[in-house]
Amino acid sequence: MVGKIHVLDELTVEPGRLDEVRRLMTEGYMAGAKARGMTLEQTWLTPPIELFDQPNTLVYLWSVPDAAAWWAMRGAAGRDPSVAGFWAEVDSCCVVRQRRFLVDDSPAEEGR
Known part of the structure; x- marks a missing residue:
């Protein structure tokens, strides 16, 4: 049985655009992500x-x-064109954006 699933977003941002991407995330994504069940x-x-001559x-x-x-989160995101x-x-x-999905793969403790 799969427990908590982590979603890891890595956004490699062009130099000088960190504040813009942070604003986009805060104003354009976070409320919707929360509504789709993401924390x-x-x-x-x-x-x-912050670097101004290389990506961060x-x-x-x-x-x-x-x-x-x-699955509910994925379905809701797929139905929302925004x-x-x-x-x-x-x-x-x-420069590049990557999303990965992760679960805890620690060995189960005996007696668990």
Whole structure:
């Protein structure tokens, strides 16, 4: 049985456009993601300072409680044309964008 599923978004942003992408995420995605059942767990910036001559990568870690919630989230995003429009706008600011889905693969403890 699959428990919590993490969604890892890595946005490698063109130099000088970090604030623009952050604004897009805050104003154009976060409320909809929450409505689709996603919880923002953490955000990171790498390297840890903004560069103006090279890309930076923004990393967003989201979660959904289980496989049923993941399918519901995917279905809702697929039915909402604004989601594709949002990602197209983000892509115009990025060198590359990657999304991965992760589950805990730790060995089960005995007696669990």
